[in-house]
Amino acid sequence: METEIRLEGVCKYYGKKQALKDVTMTIPSGMFGLLGRNGAGKTTLMKILATLHRADVGKVSVCGVDVKNSAEIRNMTGYLPQDFSMYGNMGAYEAMDYLGTLSGLSKGERKKRIPELLEKVNLSHNYRTKVKAMSGGMRRRLGIAQAILNNPKVLIVDEPTAGLDPEERVRFRNLLCEIAEERIVILSTHIVGDVEATCENIAVLDEGSLKFAGTVEELLNMAEGRIYTAEVSRMELEKIKKDYIVTGMLTKGSMVDVRFVSEEKPFEGAKNCEPNVEDAYLYLMNEKGGETVCL
Amino acid sequence: MEKFLKISAVNFKYNLLPHLLVSMLLCLAAPLFIGTRNLDTYQVAKIMEAYLCLLGIILLIPVFIPDMNKDIRDLIASKRMPVYSLHIIRTLWALFFLVLMSLAFLGVLKGENCAFDFGEMFYTVMANALFLGGMGMFVFALFDQAVFAYMIPLVYYVINFGGRKHFGNFYLFSMQVGHFTEKHYLLAGGLIFMAGAVLLRKIVTSFSFVLS
Amino acid sequence: MLISLIKKECSMWMKSIVFYAYVIILIVFYVSQLEGGELIRKPEPGGDDYGYIYSDDENIIMNGTLKDLVCDFESERDFATYPVGFYKSVTLSEGEREQLASCISRLCKMSREEWEQALVEYSAGYSVEYDELGRETVEEKVPWPIVVPSDMTYEEFEAIMEEVSDIIGPGNNYEKENLKEHAEVKMTYEQALLEYDNILYKDKVSGAYARLFCDYIGIILGLLPVFFGTARVLKDKRSQVKEVVYAKKAGTAAIVCSRYLGIVIMIFLPVLLLSFLPMSKAVFVAKTAGVKVDYLAFVKYAAGWLLPTVLFVTAFSYAITELTEGFLAILAGMVVWFTALFSSVTLQWAGWNLIPRFNSLGEYNLFLYLRPQLVANRIFYTVLALMLLGLTLTVYALKRKGVLKNGKVSENLGS
Numbered sequence: 074m075e076t077e078i079r080l081e082g083v084c085k086y087y088g089k090k091q092a093l094k095d096v097t098m099t100i101p102s103g104m105f106g107l108l109g110r111n112g113a114g115k116t117t118l119m120k121i122l123a124t125l126h127r128a129d130v131g132k133v134s135v136c137g138v139d140v141k142n143s144a145e146i147r148n149m150t151g152y153l154p155q156d157f158s159m160y161g162n163m164g165a166y167e168a169m170d171y172l173g174t175l176s177g178l179s180k181g182e183r184k185k186r187i188p189e190l191l192e193k194v195n196l197s198h199n200y201r202t203k204v205k206a207m208s209g210g211m212r213r214r215l216g217i218a219q220a221i222l223n224n225p226k227v228l229i230v231d232e233p234t235a236g237l238d239p240e241e242r243v244r245f246r247n248l249l250c251e252i253a254e255e256r257i258v259i260l261s262t263h264i265v266g267d268v269e270a271t272c273e274n275i276a277v278l279d280e281g282s283l284k285f286a287g288t289v290e291e292l293l294n295m296a297e298g299r300i301y302t303a304e305v306s307r308m309e310l311e312k313i314k315k316d317y318i319v320t321g322m323l324t325k326g327s328m329v330d331v332r333f334v335s336e337e338k339p340f341e342g343a344k345n346c347e348p349n350v351e352d353a354y355l356y357l358m359n360e361k362g363g364e365t366v367c368l
Numbered sequence: 369m370e371k372f373l374k375i376s377a378v379n380f381k382y383n384l385l386p387h388l389l390v391s392m393l394l395c396l397a398a399p400l401f402i403g404t405r406n407l408d409t410y411q412v413a414k415i416m417e418a419y420l421c422l423l424g425i426i427l428l429i430p431v432f433i434p435d436m437n438k439d440i441r442d443l444i445a446s447k448r449m450p451v452y453s454l455h456i457i458r459t460l461w462a463l464f465f466l467v468l469m470s471l472a473f474l475g476v477l478k479g480e481n482c483a484f485d486f487g488e489m490f491y492t493v494m495a496n497a498l499f500l501g502g503m504g505m506f507v508f509a510l511f512d513q514a515v516f517a518y519m520i521p522l523v524y525y526v527i528n529f530g531g532r533k534h535f536g537n538f539y540l541f542s543m544q545v546g547h548f549t550e551k552h553y554l555l556a557g558g559l560i561f562m563a564g565a566v567l568l569r570k571i572v573t574s575f576s577f578v579l580s
Numbered sequence: 581m582l583i584s585l586i587k588k589e590c591s592m593w594m595k596s597i598v599f600y601a602y603v604i605i606l607i608v609f610y611v612s613q614l615e616g617g618e619l620i621r622k623p624e625p626g627g628d629d630y631g632y633i634y635s636d637d638e639n640i641i642m643n644g645t646l647k648d649l650v651c652d653f654e655s656e657r658d659f660a661t662y663p664v665g666f667y668k669s670v671t672l673s674e675g676e677r678e679q680l681a682s683c684i685s686r687l688c689k690m691s692r693e694e695w696e697q698a699l700v701e702y703s704a705g706y707s708v709e710y711d712e713l714g715r716e717t718v719e720e721k722v723p724w725p726i727v728v729p730s731d732m733t734y735e736e737f738e739a740i741m742e743e744v745s746d747i748i749g750p751g752n753n754y755e756k757e758n759l760k761e762h763a764e765v766k767m768t769y770e771q772a773l774l775e776y777d778n779i780l781y782k783d784k785v786s787g788a789y790a791r792l793f794c795d796y797i798g799i800i801l802g803l804l805p806v807f808f809g810t811a812r813v814l815k816d817k818r819s820q821v822k823e824v825v826y827a828k829k830a831g832t833a834a835i836v837c838s839r840y841l842g843i844v845i846m847i848f849l850p851v852l853l854l855s856f857l858p859m860s861k862a863v864f865v866a867k868t869a870g871v872k873v874d875y876l877a878f879v880k881y882a883a884g885w886l887l888p889t890v891l892f893v894t895a896f897s898y899a900i901t902e903l904t905e906g907f908l909a910i911l912a913g914m915v916v917w918f919t920a921l922f923s924s925v926t927l928q929w930a931g932w933n934l935i936p937r938f939n940s941l942g943e944y945n946l947f948l949y950l951r952p953q954l955v956a957n958r959i960f961y962t963v964l965a966l967m968l969l970g971l972t973l974t975v976y977a978l979k980r981k982g983v984l985k986n987g988k989v990s991e992n993l994g995s
Contacts, residue, residue: 123827126982143981144831152827158820162595174584175828175835216824223829390911403661406671426911436818515811516598518910519804523605526803530613 075137076102076226078122078257083131085117085281092117093128094281104253106268106289107261108354109278115261116155118278119231122259123152136226136257148177151220155231157212161205165196165215168204169222176223183222190218194248210241217245221252228258234267246271269350277357285357289350296348296356302332303343318359320352334359371449372457379434379458387430388465391423395473407482413543416493420473421540422525424497427462428562429504429517431455432569436514445573452570459505459562466497492543495551498558499538500525505565509572582834589842598811602804603850606797610854613796620779620788620865620941623772633771635763642728642737644762646687649744649754650726653680654699661751670749683744687737688726698725757929778944780869786862786877788942793858793878794885795938797851801889802920802935806913808843809897817905822979832977836898840969843894844887851882885954888961889934893917895968902975930954934961 078100085093093114109115120126121133124143133140140146159168166187173183191197194214204212213233220228230249234242249258250271262268268275268289275292277285285292300320305313310329313319317339321332334356338345348356398404402415432455435441445451470493474486500521508517525540532539538557542550593599635641652659659670672680681692688695705721728737738756745755753761767775779788816822825835855878866873893913900909920934930936930953938947978984 120982124981125823125826144829147827147829150827152824154823154827156820157824159824160592160815160819160821171588172824172828174581174588175825175830177581177829180584219824386906386908390908403670422914511597513597513811514907515807515814515910516601518907519598519601519807522803522910522914523601526800527605527609527612530609534612 076257079134081132083128083133086129092281096283098276098283098286100257100259101274102257104250104272105257105259106272106275107259108268108275109263111263113278114281115278116231119229119261123150123229149225150227150229151223151225153216153220153230153233157216159204161203163204164201165191166200169219172219173222178223186222190222194218210237213237213245217248226256228252228256230260232262234264265351265354279358292350292353293348296353298345299334299336299356300346300348300352301335301343302330302346304328304330318355320355375454375457376461379461383430383434384461387426391426391469394422395469404477405480409484410544412477412482412484412489413492416489417496417541417543420470420493421496421500423466423469424501425504425521427466428501429508431458431462431505432508433514441573451573452566455566455569470494492551495555496540499554502558502561506561509565509568581830582838585834585838586841589838590846593842593846598807599846606800606850606854609800622776623769625769631767632764633767634760635765638734641759641763645759646726646728647724648762650684653684659748659752661749676747679747680744683740686740687728689729695726775942779942780871783944784874784877785866785871786859786873789858789862790877790881791938791947792941793855794881798886798889798935799921801886802893803913803917805847805890805893806897806910808847809894810901810907810909812839812843813901826980832973832980836973836976840894840898844890847890848887851886855882884958888958891965892961895965899968899972902972930957932957932960
């Protein structure tokens with residue numbers, strides 16, 4: 074049984090607007106990051122995989138099953154939408170029980186699974202806490218718990234850490250990594266740090282087109298030798314901002330430590346440094362603007 | 369003035385319009401269901417009390433619908449303009465159209481050779497409409513549930529068909545048996561419901577905003 | 581899965597204010613309309629008022645109808661019609677009045693001049709006097725002169741009355757279903773005793789009370805389920821739960837049917853429980869009369885009579901709300917209810933009305949006469965309910981696949 078997702082020439086239109094343009098890629102087992110700006114088409118792609126939208130053109134298969142077989146796909150996927158919510162007056166356990174029923178679990182299975190999962194997401198003391206009384210982080214954790222109720226082969230998580238505090242974000246990433254063992258976990262986000270911390274493979278979408286698909290290392294290699302740091306004055310900073318893509322800045326009194334992208338050494342004093350994922354991502358989106366880099 | 373017009377325009381476009389269309393449909397459909405020609409006072413009273421007054425429910429209950437979503441409610445409550453001002457503006461527009469449609473309908477009845485006292489019938493329909501619509505507003509403000517807000521006044525209306533025994537001065541169909549006094553009570557009741565609803569909504573909004 | 585989901589839906593309703601309001605309204609409605617009502621008693625001989633009955637005698641029907649028609653025609657007022665229960669006056673044109681006069685002539689086989697002259701002579705000898713208590717005494721020096729000749733068959737009569745009805749318009753008192761109402765006669769002791777015996781031995785007492793119960797409760801059940809259907813769909817919208825539910829394994833049929841059946845169960849169960857009250861009255865009457873009551877009568881009548889109304893109204897509101905995701909179903913439901921309730925031709929009538937009526941205790945033979953139409957009516961609304969449920973399933977499935985943009989039909993039409 075294959076444990077991968079295949080997309081071939083996928084296009085999706087909303088009226089005249091084309092949300093996805095001829096996307097072709099393979100998503101292997103493990104943590105897979107889907108990066109892109111707001112409006113890049115990430116959520117559209119996620120929804121196609123979750124059978125909530127239909128691709129207008131192209132083929133999509135999940136573990137060998139065409140997405141047109143929605144019943145079979147829903148049986149093997151778990152979905153956490155961007156704005157997860159449940160009926161406000163339901164407690165955590167009750168909400169899980171209801172969604173577990175919808176997931177096809179028997180009473181016995183639910184009775185066993187739900188406490189395990191609530192424990193896993195650190196909500197074991199919140200069985201009766203109403204959804205409307207939960208914090209954003211608690212709600213997301215409940216969301217992830219319900220998404221894995223049916224022990225899915227594929228977990229689709231749409232922008233799960235948006236709006237979470239740093240501690241919650243780290244907790245959530247760790248949880249996803251645990252879950253990703255022997256599973257496909259697709260994490261869509263515009264926060265590069267999420268991908269950097271957790272994903273082996275990533276894809277980058279921009280205005281519906283696939284800009285990059287490969288490993289994180291391959292993305293980093295693209296930007297190898299092109300990332301520089303320098304200590305400059307505030308006046309020089311303005312010029313650098315104009316001429317180069319600035320990926321980071323740290324103000325120290327009247328001077329600024331600036332990190333930027335350049336094809337070659339731009340001036341004396343600029344030091345070459347190891348790229349991080351954010352550098353590589355920004356390099357891809359700006360320098361390699363029109364190109365698709367799929368390795 | 370500019371603010372008032374802006375609020376009114378947004379309310380009209382995004383909230384009031386569909387309900388206005390339903391109200392107009394109710395008025396235009398009248399000749400299909402009921403006679404509008406050569407009616408006497410009691411027959412006109414029946415139409416006012418049992419048919420046209422439903423405009424109150426259709427136009428007044430939607431005053432609170434735009435801020436049903438708690439996030440939207442909190443966002444609006446965080447702004448400088450008090451929320452009750454918004455509610456009052458929406459209520460006034462609902463009343464304006466209620467009055468306009470009632471007057472137009474009564475005008476048509478006069479033109480169709482119906483015999484009745486115009487002022488009395490206008491007062492009748494406004495009393496019933498404000499009572500039912502105000503009741504719905506109050507229930508909405510209290511329970512924050514739109515379906516429940518429609519349910520209570522409609523059921524009150526339905527149960528009134530069973531007779532005046534349990535309703536006393538708040539019996540909706542008193543004019544059909546020639547009693548006018550009840551209309552004063554209904555009108556007063558309606559105004560109290562409406563004022564209470566706006567006030568209650570203000571309290572609920574401030575309280576939830578403070579808590580968050 | 582379906583059973584589990586239905587149980588969950590029912591428990592959700594147990595926490596809903598709409599449900600508790602419904603139960604209270606049901607009880608209040610019952611108490612205000614039915615509680616303390618009449619108990620069936622054996623008629624005593626020698627009484628002067630055993631009530632009225634509509635005669636089945638064709639002769640009485642024909643002559644009663646003709647008399648009322650002539651009086652209406654001669655009064656020169658507009659004809660009263662009640663297409664949906666509200667008075668709607670119909671003014672006949674000169675041509676239409678000529679046609680009507682011709683129908684009268686054919687009914688009594690007299691020329692217009694002859695019967696108008698006869699009427700003048702009758703009016704001259706007719707007087708009414710009122711005593712201090714307002715009781716009237718009628719004096720007719722000349723018997724009513726305009727009658728249907730003995731050689732006229734009832735079929736001929738009905739054919740001419742159909743023409744009369746067409747001239748006046750819908751909702752008039754001369755429609756076929758209303759003809760019997762012109763044949764009201766006083767019940768004799770023997771007829772009253774027969775009626776009583778029918779209630780005891782054929783209706784088994786509980787049947788009579790069950791019909792009356794269904795008549796009244798049917799009124800409120802024609803409207804209240806609308807709120808449940810609307811509330812359930814909008815609950816998903818308000819809680820932003822749609823996508824989470826859409827992505828689950830449960831099939832569209834399981835989700836929609838469980839919600840629908842959950843509503844039907846939660847509406848119908850309180851009705852069944854409430855029926856214990858009139859049932860206890862029936863048991864008391866039966867015991868007093870020494871007969872055995874049919875304990876299942878209420879269940880049978882409620883299931884056959886009231887359940888199709890619940891099925892239809894729930895399906896109606898569910899379908900419209902799923903399509904529009906707004907409150908339109910409430911307003912539409914109100915219109916349907918209003919039209920159904922006030923277009924009842926009489927208080928013992930089914931036709932194709934959503935709310936069949938039988939507003940009398942007993943009248944077993946009349947019920948037997950109306951029963952085939954009632955059965956057809958109930959089957960019709962059950963089938964309609966299933967069709968609307970099918971529509972809901974289709975809409976939900978399309979929304980679930982993202983075919984309907986943002987879940988609203990209206991938004992799709994704009995793109």
